[in-house]
Amino acid sequence: MRLRSIVPVAALALVAIGGARLEPVAPPTEGIALATALPGVATLSLATASAATPVAAPTIDAAPVFAAVGPLPPPELPAGATEHAELPPPEEALGLEALPPMGPSLPDELDVVHWTVQQRTRLDEVASNWGMWPEELRELNPTLGEPEWIEAGTALVVHVTDRRKPTQSVGAPNKGHLLRGIPLPEGPHWQLRDHRPRAYGSRTTVRALLDAMRAYGAADPQAPALRIGELSRRSGGRIEPHVSHRSGRDVDIGYVMRGPIGKDERFWRTATPKNLDVPRTWAFVQALLDTGEVQQIFISSKIQKLLAREARKSLPPEQVALIFSAVNRDPTIHTLIRHEHGHRDHMHVRFVCEPGNLRCRTSSVDRD
Ligand SMILES: [Zn+2]
Structure with missing residues (x-):
């Protein structure tokens, strides 16, 4: 705007x-339910988030949302129309309003937030610096193991969105x-x-x-x-x-x-x-x-x-x-x-x- x-x-x-x-x-939650229910709509695999390899921003399948409703019944052709006549948009054929965009419920960069360690730091210091317990930080970065120190340049996951909450x-x-x-x-x-x-x-x-x-x-x-x-x-x-x-x-x-x-x-x-x-x-x-x-x-x-x-x-x-x-x-x-x-x-x-x-x-x- x-x-x-x-x-x-x-x-x-x-x-x-x-x-x-x-x-x-x-x-x-409406959007979330929809996002998980729709085939063809990308979902983010949070389990794959790893410490040193930032998760790339997920892309959204370009398939129209209404396609998820299932196979459409064969449209009735208007009288006199041939098979190749232009068909009405499927949401119209189904008597549905086009669905609004799902906005904040779509997977985006805020689902997994990374932070790059600036200088070699103790893991518990990093955790405290982000207001969390060391165990929480390890849980978010399962490939990290239990190191005492984290090297500069490591891209840590500091937040993962729980889509149910x-x-x-x-x-x-x-x-x-x-x-x-x-x-x-x-x-x-x-x-x-x-x-x-x-x-x-x-x-x-x-x-x-x-x-x-x-x-x-x-x-x-x-x-x-x-x-x-x-x-x-x-x-x-x-x-x-x-x-x-x-x-x-x-x-x-x-x-x-x-x-x-x-x-x-x-x-x-x-x-x-x-x-x-x-x-x-x-x-x-x-x-x-x-x-x-x-x-x-x-x-x-x-x-x-x-x-x-x-x-x-x-x-x-x-x-x-x-x-x-x-x-x-x-x-x-x-x-x-x-x-x-x-x-x-x-x-x-x-x-x-x-x-x-x-x-x-x-x-x-x-x-x-
Ligand atoms: Zn202020």
């Missing part, structure tokens, strides 16, 4: 923030948890913190974040890598010092800065008109909004004003006003980007509840 269609997204956010819960579109974001961002969180995969256009126990999110969060980061990198290959801070723990819940980040939908991301960032420099750097790379930061924010999965972004008002000026170069002012609270004089309009104290050195992105996550609560709640 391009930004031209930002208005419906803003409207959606309005509904969401108003306290109403987003209605799920379809439980993901999809990831669930439960409760509110500030009073909830996450079931079977998915870790953010590594990639060329972003940099994760070395310490990873808080790199887990819901499938929607991780998927949308990946899409936005890849769009940012593809549009501008010379752009500096995005610095990704904390998401949630594998099972969510409280993480200091955050109030939210509990249900796999919140992500902290550094602004894109001008000039190189020193190796020993703090992970976050306060953005100023001088050091902020405004066009690139706006390009990334735009890529996030384009996913259609963003519920809210918290950015300091001062930085919002710089980004809004950039946004006006390509968007009409009324659309810019729907995006940034800092340039919107109507307090009744709930903009997608809002000011919140403490966001001068990073932005905080909150993604929407995932369809089928029936216990996901859109907005934060008062805590006792």
Whole structure:
């Protein structure tokens, strides 16, 4: 979705923030059942995931989904038609609506997530770095055996999706948890913190974040890598010092800065008109909004004003006003980007509840 269609997204956010819960579109289990039942639809053999050989992204058989219904009865030809007349599409012949795409239930890169060991490390350290027990890590990497050390360059499996138990974001961002969180995969256009126990999110969060980061990198290959801070723990819940980040939908991301960032420099750097790379930061924010999965972004008002000026170069002012609270004089309009104290050195992105996550609560709640 391009930004031209930002208005419906803003409207959606309005509904969401108003306290109403987003209605799920379809439980993901439907898609899963279908995926396993359909001949010709690729399924991922999780048992073959091995330590040193990353599983290639599975390909989906191009056979039409409706073919799985079974052999079609011979179509009745219209009167006067010959055998070679064009036949109606089979779903029409069966009186069925074409099936919708199966979306997040399809096998994809998030079914098996790898991580490449950067330097020779003890196995228990790697496990703890990913918020899991050493036994869990060994179970995910059966060919690994029981080594004490893992060599640099080893591609470890750090997550395998259990299709019978999809990831669930439960409760509110500030009073909830996450079931079977998915870790953010590594990639060329972003940099994760070395310490990873808080790199887990819901499938929607991780998927949308990946899409936005890849769009940012593809549009501008010379752009500096995005610095990704904390998401949630594998099972969510409280993480200091955050109030939210509990249900796999919140992500902290550094602004894109001008000039190189020193190796020993703090992970976050306060953005100023001088050091902020405004066009690139706006390009990334735009890529996030384009996913259609963003519920809210918290950015300091001062930085919002710089980004809004950039946004006006390509968007009409009324659309810019729907995006940034800092340039919107109507307090009744709930903009997608809002000011919140403490966001001068990073932005905080909150993604929407995932369809089928029936216990996901859109907005934060008062805590006792
Ligand atoms: Zn945050």
